[in-house]
Amino acid sequence: MSASPSLPRLVVVGGGILGTMHALAGVRRGFSVTQLERDEVPRGASVRNFGLIWVGGRAPGAELELALAARERWEAIAAAAPAAGFRSAGSLTLARRPEELAVLEAAVELEDAKARGFSLCSRAEAMAIEPALRGDFLAALHCAQDAIVEPRLALSALRSSLQASGRYRYRGGCEIVELGDHHVVDATRTRHDADLVVCCPGASPAGALAEALAGAPLRRVRLQMLETAPFASPLASALADGDSLRYYPAYAGPPREALGPQAPVPAAWTAQLLMVKRLAGHLTIGDTHQYVEPFPFDLCAEPEQHLVEVAARLLATALPPIERRWAGIYSEVTDPALLYYRAELASGVVVVTGPGGRGMTLSPAIAEETFA
Ligand SMILES: Cc1cc2nc3c(=O)[nH]c(=O)nc-3n(C[C@H](O)[C@H](O)[C@H](O)COP(=O)(O)OP(=O)(O)OC[C@H]3O[C@@H](n4cnc5c(N)ncnc54)[C@H](O)[C@@H]3O)c2cc1C
Known part of the structure; x- marks a missing residue:
């Protein structure tokens, strides 16, 4: 036409x-x-991304408002494009240490926690939402506003x-x-x-x-990602580990400052675990962040091994074999305003x-x- x-x-x-x-x-x-x-x-x-429509971790005020408006529009747009795979799946951010749990407890006390769809789940409550979560974690932050599409x-x-x-x-x-x-x-x-x-x-x-x-005022950021073969157990929610609490502005404050230093490998790669089960069953796992150009042309195994280990610990099972790996680069505004x-x-x-x-x-x- x-x-x-x-x-x-x-x-x-x-x-x-x-x-x-x-x-x-x-x-x-x-x-x-x-x-x-x-x-x-x-x-x-x-x-190349996770397809996360990620609302929960946004900064209060303008960023959260824009994310909430965007999420609403995504839902309306995806209704006319069902193959985009939009689903209001929510997310679970899992705390494995008492210090991480303290950050989750502060998050549900935020003034705008309700708008974010935040609720604190005990281990048993998180497992009731996602029975595949059989590993070692103390509690989870559920974010009902987070959603997923198929990138x-x-x-x-x-x-x-x-x-x-x-x-x-x-x-x-x-x-x-x-x-x-x-x-x-x-x-x-x-x-x-x-x-x-x-x-x-x-x-x-x-x-x-x-x-x-x-x-x-722009810079480029390079991320490493991987995808496994299909994972047999159901897993609807997007998952994040405690390291993700270090990066999203919603979690800023004294409990986050008390988290202590990040372990050396994720610290070197500015890494957090984010994991999404694709509609076809594969697990998309990432991510790392590199800021210094020229970016490497190769993919490095070190952060990949770390992220796979963290995911396997949370699920208390070995992950399916890795089927593909890739890097992606996004453009990011550097003016904090x-x-x-x-x-x-x-x-x-x-x-x-x-x-x-x-x-x-x-x-x-x-x-x-x-x-x-
Ligand atoms: C690994 C990774 C994971 C991410 N995860 C998430 C996530 O889960 N949730 C989230 O919200 N965001 C995520 N992001 C960020 C998000 O993917 C990007 O912010 C977003 O995709 C940027 O979209 P864009 O259209 O600006 O850029 P792009 O997707 O890069 O598209 C730009 C297009 O413009 C074309 N183009 C450039 N120059 C020209 C030209 N001169 N003429 C014609 N065409 C041109 C390019 O070929 C390209 O196709 C992630 C990013 C990466 C890399």
Whole structure:
């Protein structure tokens, strides 16, 4: 279906989750939308992540509000794109030490704990939610607001729902190299004019977009991930270990300061265990964080062994064999006053990027803010 010339035109550059959510927001507002992606199909952070719609750990105030708004929009959007695999599965953050339990106890006393869907579960209560959790932990923080999508399926599911509008066109293999007022130009010198151009190039902008973003308050972060063969036991909730309490702003405060130093391997890799059972049964396990460029090109076994051991201890069983490993890079805004980065590059041309490790979560609400 080709985009209709009589409607206001939106060109979206970038086929990741941020670009796709802008395409959806544009179609909803009556635009005729063309989405241009450098690769035939997107291969960036949006297909390499956990698919966690992670609300619980957000900072109080603006970040939590944006995450809650995004979660609501995700649910509505996914209703029209069931193949995205959205499920209100909740999460369990597991405390193995009394110091970690103290952080969970403080979390359920937060003023906004109810909005986050927080409740404290004893070991027995957590096992009643997830019988697969037979390992050594003391208690768990349940977050009812956290949800899961399937990152390897979500973008194509959302594109299919966009196609159904009759006002959307996707072009893979189309790299934008130049931009100017109300237009962008691709590598074949084809010019794409629009009333509004929204560029969502993720962590790997090139050409004019790289030039436009030079000096912006952004950095890149590299993560290592792995996936096992299918795990036989049911496991609906997303799981996190006590190390995750060190990284999410919701848990800041004296109990967190009393956690003591992190063990050497996870400390060296800024690692936490996050684990999601995919709809097809595989366990997605991560993650690590590297900030210094140039990033290594290889995947390192050390943090992987640590994360697999922690997961196996919580489940009290050996994990299925690892089937695949990968690294992903996201772009993160470095100005603490911002949740992501948006700038006007030319008249009618906007760039939106830098949501960091929360882009899968926040993207529907970020797209709404662009149009607002
Ligand atoms: C391993 C990992 C785990 C994560 N886990 C989570 C999670 O569970 N929950 C969460 O909320 N967030 C998570 N994140 C963060 C999240 O994945 C990112 O914030 C989000 O995917 C960024 O989306 P994006 O569309 O900006 O970027 P991308 O997905 O990288 O998409 C950008 C696209 O733009 C294209 N592009 C770039 N330049 C051009 C050009 N000049 N012309 C045409 N196309 C171009 C690229 O080819 C790419 O496809 C994770 C990230 C990683 C790496």
